[in-house]
Amino acid sequence: MNSSALTIKGQITIPADIRKQLGLQPGDKIGFLVEDDHVVLFRKESKIEASFGICHPKTSASLKDIDEAVRKRGGNAGS
Numbered sequence: 001m002n003s004s005a006l007t008i009k010g011q012i013t014i015p016a017d018i019r020k021q022l023g024l025q026p027g028d029k030i031g032f033l034v035e036d037d038h039v040v041l042f043r044k045e046s047k048i049e050a051s052f053g054i055c056h057p058k059t060s061a062s063l064k065d066i067d068e069a070v071r072k073r074g075g076n077a078g079s
Contacts, residue, residue, distance in 0.1 A: 014041070 002015040014024065022043045024030075029044040061069075 004012040006012055031042045031044040033040040
């Protein structure tokens with residue numbers, strides 16, 4: 001079991017192996033959930049991360065296809 005000491009400012013250091021396991025990076029948001037007499041710590045997803053996986057396109061397009069579609073609609077792609 002890992003442990004960490006609480007500073008006078010109420011801060012703790014998350015042990016390196018836990019940071020690695022959760023994929024935590026400097027600046028990541030951390031959530032806390034109190035369950036009875038325990039605190040559960042978790043990595044909070046940003047809004048952009050939370051939206052990954054909600055779109056499931058039926059087809060894909062190459063950059064050439066995208067440029068062509070933009071040109072057909074009056075855009076200036078590729079120029």
